[in-house]
Amino acid sequence: MALEFRDILLRQDDFTLTADLTVPAGRHAVIGASGSGKSTLLALVAGFLAPTQGRLLWEGQDITAMPPGKRPVSILFQHNNLFPHLSVKQNIGMGLRPDLRLNRAQQARVAQVLDQVGLSCLGARRPDALSGGQQSRVALARVLLRARPLLLLDEPFAALGPALKAEMLALLAQIAADTTVLMVTHDPADARAFAPDTLLVEGGRVHPPRPTGPLLDDPPPGLRAYLG
Amino acid sequence: MAAGLPLSIGHAIAGALAALILGTLAAVAWVAGGLSGLTEWDLRAVWFTLWQAALSATLSAALAVPVARALARRRFRGRGLLVTLLGAPFILPVIVAVLGLIAIFGRNGALNGALEAVGLPAIGIYGWQGVILAHVFFNLPLSVRLILQGWQAIPAERFRLAASLDFAPRDIARHLERPMLRGVLPGVWLAVFLVCLTSFTVALALGGGPRATTVELAIYQAFRFDFDLGRAAALGLVQIAICVGAALLAARIAIPAGFGAGLDAVGGPPAPGGWRRLADAAVIAAAAAFLLAPLISVTLAGLPRLTTLPPEVWQATRRSVLMAVTSALLASGAALALALTIARGGARWVEGAGMLPLIASPLVLGTGLFILLRGTVTPQQMALPVTALINAAMALPFALRALIPAARTLQDDYGRLAASLDLRGWARLRLLVLPRLARPLGFGAGLAAALAMGDLGVITLFAGDNPTLPLMLYQLMNGYRMADAAACALLLMAISLALFWAFDRGGRHGA
Numbered sequence: 001m002a003l004e005f006r007d008i009l010l011r012q013d014d015f016t017l018t019a020d021l022t023v024p025a026g027r028h029a030v031i032g033a034s035g036s037g038k039s040t041l042l043a044l045v046a047g048f049l050a051p052t053q054g055r056l057l058w059e060g061q062d063i064t065a066m067p068p069g070k071r072p073v074s075i076l077f078q079h080n081n082l083f084p085h086l087s088v089k090q091n092i093g094m095g096l097r098p099d100l101r102l103n104r105a106q107q108a109r110v111a112q113v114l115d116q117v118g119l120s121c122l123g124a125r126r127p128d129a130l131s132g133g134q135q136s137r138v139a140l141a142r143v144l145l146r147a148r149p150l151l152l153l154d155e156p157f158a159a160l161g162p163a164l165k166a167e168m169l170a171l172l173a174q175i176a177a178d179t180t181v182l183m184v185t186h187d188p189a190d191a192r193a194f195a196p197d198t199l200l201v202e203g204g205r206v207h208p209p210r211p212t213g214p215l216l217d218d219p220p221p222g223l224r225a226y227l228g
Numbered sequence: 229m230a231a232g233l234p235l236s237i238g239h240a241i242a243g244a245l246a247a248l249i250l251g252t253l254a255a256v257a258w259v260a261g262g263l264s265g266l267t268e269w270d271l272r273a274v275w276f277t278l279w280q281a282a283l284s285a286t287l288s289a290a291l292a293v294p295v296a297r298a299l300a301r302r303r304f305r306g307r308g309l310l311v312t313l314l315g316a317p318f319i320l321p322v323i324v325a326v327l328g329l330i331a332i333f334g335r336n337g338a339l340n341g342a343l344e345a346v347g348l349p350a351i352g353i354y355g356w357q358g359v360i361l362a363h364v365f366f367n368l369p370l371s372v373r374l375i376l377q378g379w380q381a382i383p384a385e386r387f388r389l390a391a392s393l394d395f396a397p398r399d400i401a402r403h404l405e406r407p408m409l410r411g412v413l414p415g416v417w418l419a420v421f422l423v424c425l426t427s428f429t430v431a432l433a434l435g436g437g438p439r440a441t442t443v444e445l446a447i448y449q450a451f452r453f454d455f456d457l458g459r460a461a462a463l464g465l466v467q468i469a470i471c472v473g474a475a476l477l478a479a480r481i482a483i484p485a486g487f488g489a490g491l492d493a494v495g496g497p498p499a500p501g502g503w504r505r506l507a508d509a510a511v512i513a514a515a516a517a518f519l520l521a522p523l524i525s526v527t528l529a530g531l532p533r534l535t536t537l538p539p540e541v542w543q544a545t546r547r548s549v550l551m552a553v554t555s556a557l558l559a560s561g562a563a564l565a566l567a568l569t570i571a572r573g574g575a576r577w578v579e580g581a582g583m584l585p586l587i588a589s590p591l592v593l594g595t596g597l598f599i600l601l602r603g604t605v606t607p608q609q610m611a612l613p614v615t616a617l618i619n620a621a622m623a624l625p626f627a628l629r630a631l632i633p634a635a636r637t638l639q640d641d642y643g644r645l646a647a648s649l650d651l652r653g654w655a656r657l658r659l660l661v662l663p664r665l666a667r668p669l670g671f672g673a674g675l676a677a678a679l680a681m682g683d684l685g686v687i688t689l690f691a692g693d694n695p696t697l698p699l700m701l702y703q704l705m706n707g708y709r710m711a712d713a714a715a716c717a718l719l720l721m722a723i724s725l726a727l728f729w730a731f732d733r734g735g736r737h738g739a
Contacts, residue, residue, distance in 0.1 A: 048644050069650020080641045085663040099655035 003045070003150065003180065005206065008054030010044055017041060019206035020054075023199070027181045028209055029191035032201030033226040038184045041199075041206055042152045045182065046075045058150065069098070074148040076156035081139040082127040088138050089114070089123040095145035109145065117141045117171065133164045137171070144175045151176055153183040169194050188216050188227060238569025241562045242581035248621065249584040252596025253468060259599050260461035270459070272438055273446040274466055280356060280442070281424035284363035285417045291364065292371035292416070293409065295515045298508035299372065300379035301497040310516060311376070314369035317519075319675065319728045321682025322366070322429040323698050324717040327705065328522025329353065329362055329434075331529065331714075338525070358434035359442075363427065367420040369519060374419070378412035379405070380496060387497050397500045405497075414481050422474050426467070426589040429684045433702065443467045444685075447591045451689055457599070464592040471587045523721070530718030533711050541700055541716055545723065548681055548697040551616045552727055555680035558620035560673035563627035568661065571635035572643075582628045585621045593618050594686035611690035619680035627672025634668045670735015674728035681724045697723070 005019035017037045030038050043049045045056065047068035056064045058072055082091045089110055096106050114120050117137040127135055136157060143151060153172075157165045169190065172181075182199070185191055191198055197209040202222050219227060299311065317325065332338050333353045340350045353361065382404055390400050428444035435441060441449070443466055450460040499505070566582045597614050598607065638661065646652075646660055662669070684698040691699055697720050704713040 043644075046644070046648055048647065067650075068644070068647040069652065073648070075644075075648050077645065080645060083642065083645070083660065086659065090659075094649050094651065094659075098649050098651040098659075100659060 002059065004055075004057040004060075006055045006057065008044070008051045008056065010040065010049060010051045012040065012049070015040070015204060017044070017204050017206070019044075021199075021206060021208040023180070023182070023209060025180045026197060027176070027195045028183065029195035029198040029212060030182055030184045030201060031186075031188075031191060031198055031223065033222070036201045037204045037206070038201050039154055041201060042075065042154050042182065042184060045150070046073055046152055047071050071150075072148050073150045073152060074143045074146050075152040076139055076143065076154065078155045078158055081156060082135060084127050086126075087123065088119065088125050088127065088130070091127065091138055092142045092145060095142040113141045113144050116144065132160055133167070136160065136164075136168050140168070140171055140175055149179060151179045151181045153181065155184050155186070158186070165190070166193075192216060238565040238574060238578060241565050242569070242578040245562070245621065245624070246577075246581040246584060248617075249588050249593070252593050252600065253588060255596045255599040256461045256464040256468070256592060258461075259457060260465045261458065263462050263465060265456075265459045265462045266466070269438065270443075270446055270463060270466070273441045273443050273463070274470075276356070276440060277425060277427075277442045277444075277470065280359055280363070280440075281421045281427070284360055284367060284424045285420035287360065287364050288367040288371045288420045289375075289413055289417045292368055292375050293413075294507075294511045295368070295372045296375035296379060297405070297497075298511045299376055301499045302508050302512070303499075304512075310512070311373070313519065314373050316725070317366045317369050319678035319682070319724055320366075320523075321684070321698055321717075321720050321724050322362075323433060323684045323701055323705075324526060324682070324721045324724075325365060325522060326362055326430060326433045327701070327713060327717045328526040329358070329365060331525040332522050333358075333361060338521070354434055355437070356435065356440040359427070359430055359440055362430040362434055363420075363424050365518070365522070366430075367423060368515070371416050371420060372515070374416045375409070375412055378408050382408055382497070384496070391498060397504065400497065418478055418481050422478060425470055425474055426591075428589075428591060432684070432688070433705070443470065444589055444591045447595060448688060451595060451598075457595075460595050461599070464595050467589050467592050468587065471589060475587050526714055526717045526721065529711065529714035530716070533715035534718060537712060537715050537719070541697070541712075541719070544695050544697045544700040545719065547612065547694065548720075549723065549727075551612050551619075551696065552677045552681035555616040555619045555623070556673040556677035556727070556731060558616065559623040559627050559676035560669050562620065563624055563631050563672050564661075564665065564669060566624075567628060567631035567635040567665075570632055571639040579628075579632075583625050586625050588621075590618050590622060590683075590685040591689070593621070594689045598689065607690040608692055608694065611687060611692075611694065612696075614690065615683060615687045615696070616680060618686050619683050620676060623672070623676035623679050626675055627668075630668040630671050631665065634665050638664045666735045666737075668735070670731050670733070673735070674731030677727040677731055678724045681727055682720065 002025065003023040005021050005023075008017075008019045010017040015037070017040050019041065030041065032038050040049065044051060047063075047066060051064065054064075055062055063071055083094075086094075090100055092113060093100050093102050093106070093110050096102060096109065102110065111120070111123070114123050117140055119134060119137055119141070122130065122134065127138065130138065139156065157168045160168065173194065181195070183190075183195060191212050195212055198212040198215050199209050200207040200215065200220070200223060202220075215223075216227075299307065330337065330353055333351070334340070335350065335352065337353075343350060352358070386404055387400070390404060395403070426444055427442050428448070431440065431442040431445040432448065435445065443463055447460050447463045447467065450456045450463060563582070566578060570579050570582070594614060597618075598610065601610055601614075642660060642664070646656055651660060682698055683696075684702060687696050687699050688702075695703065697716065701713055701716045701720060704710075704716055
């Protein structure tokens with residue numbers, strides 16, 4: 001269950017991202033200064049951006065040209081993870097069938113995951129009638145339902161308070177037990193708590209994963225300046 | 229990213245639109261074969277077109293300033309309604325307003341009655357002064373709205389600062405209001421000038437003759453009365469040149485958008501007392517009377533005869549509603565496909581194609597389509613489809629102006645989420661695009677429906693015995709059947725406003 005970046009180069013205006021590494025199964029933090037290319041890395045894996053050269057492989061299969069919706073990937077963004085005009089149930093149901101023509105068994109599955117994230121009585125609500133924490137739970141419920149083997153997190157909990165964030169990370173650990181996760185974070189504590197390994201992104205270059213603890217205990221100069 | 233269905237449709241529509249506009253213009257140019265066929269009479273039409281547009285724009289913008297200032301600094305019951313009504317002339321059928329203006333300012337109108345009572349000579353509405361009057365009637369409200377937006381764009385903190393520095397009204401005018409007006413007025417003036425350059429219906433009903441014929445009206449006369457297609461086409465070339473020149477001018481000056489933005493912001497400039505209070509009240513009352521009196525007069529005159537209208541009026545009504553709805557669906561469907569393509573970062577030419585109708589006038593397009601289609605279908609058969617098509621094309625830039633920003637926001641906010649969930653094609657349209665864009669889509673469709681419903685432009689080139697409702701109204705006016713005309717006008721006004729309301733409302737509910 002490995003994600004391989006083979007000699008990848010992605011050029012965007014005057015910014016260049018390079019990556020040549022293998023990410024093994026497991027949970028990984030992605031750390032780097034603002035503008036270093038963390039979000040670009042996730043957009044590349046999700047399929048929103050195509051590399052200028054190189055190949056991306058998942059379990060040995062080339063997914064470089066695969067459209068985003070067909071990839072073995074779920075992604076949570078910083079904002080706009082839910083469609084505001086659809087109900088909680090519909091938002092989750094999209095994880096099963098994007099056209100929402102769900103049969104009875106699929107509807108039962110939606111109810112089940114809704115229950116799993118502790119929102120069983122809120123299925124008919126619109127997202128704007130939920131708190132920030134509840135909205136995150138809905139997004140996680142959809143991730144659970146889609147059950148893709150690779151999960152990308154682009155700071156989806158950054159706007160939550162510390163207690164809620166810890167709660168979400170715990171829920172996430174439960175949901176993503178067998179999932180390979182890449183989590184962009186600005187908070188070293190999150191990285192230590194959640195991810196055994198960390199990918200450092202520096203000036204457009206993605207470094208291979210290293211154990212999180214030692215990396216943060218003795219950071220290279222660029223990261224040290226960023227962490228302060 | 230995967231190219232979905234709307235992408236290819238958007239490109240196809242942009243191509244078809246460019247072919248329609250540029251093809252008809254090419255046909256006009258080909259038949260015209262140069263400008264040598266133009267007479268001195270035609271040059272007068274060019275001159276009149278330019279100076280009446282300039283004068284209409286100057287009067288509208290100048291008169292709008294005191295009205296906008298009064299509305300900006302006064303709060304009173306009915307203010308919101310009045311500001312909403314200022315948007316109405318845009319969707320009001322021109323011929324209805326003309327009938328209302330005749331009722332007030334015409335030979336037997338209320339104003340001349342009053343003048344006669346005090347022994348003053350009567351004024352005439354037919355001729356250049358009537359054309360200017362009608363243009364000010366239509367464009368003063370639009371100008372007031374645009375300038376009012378300028379006033380409300382001045383941050384409330386500036387006015388508080390002015391108050392704390394003990395500014396007199398004169399100081400506020402000098403330091404806050406005049407700089408704002410310098411920024412806003414050129415755009416307002418140009419917006420009115422552009423609209424008046426392609427004026428046809430007003431000139432048809434109130435103008436004419438050597439001193440009050442616009443180029444559009446001259447095209448109609450050459451086409452319809454002189455059967456001189458070559459001269460109509462040559463005049464069409466002149467009109468294209470005028471429109472292109474105006475479009476180049478418009479590209480250098482930002483024209484503010486006239487609708488949408490909330491006009492009920494709290495705060496606003498301070499409201500001085502004394503004579504200024506009375507003056508503001510008088511200005512608002514005069515503007516409201518100028519705007520409402522013609523419409524009220526049409527309503528009162530038309531109501532009693534509404535139930536006894538002849539059956540041909542109802543046939544014309546059916547025809548017009550069908551054409552207006554067709555035009556609305558065409559315009560909003562095309563605008564949606566174009567906006568989605570543009571929002572996805574489609575080529576620049578797609579947006580350019582969407583704005584192409586701005587350089588073509590309805591009469592020029594009508595002449596061009598006649599040239600292209602003659603021999604295959606009769607003018608009678610062309611009348612309704614061509615009118616629906618041209619009205620849809622003319623409404624397209626307005627619909628796009630409302631849709632493109634919304635489509636860009638949709639793409640920025642939810643494009644990646646939809647892609648990651650594999651939401652594509654019809655499911656994407658049904659579950660994401662239509663719900664999110666319902667408001668601007670409904671607004672655009674409503675605008676197109678109202679414009680097509682009230683159109684008395686290109687239909688005059690073709691129609692004979694199957695008139696639309698506005699043409700019927702014009703025929704009744706020419707036959708001096710003024711009571712039936714008033715009832716017909718009331719019907720037309722009610723349907724136009726109802727169509728706009730229904731589409732716009734539908735969009736708001738869908739959102």
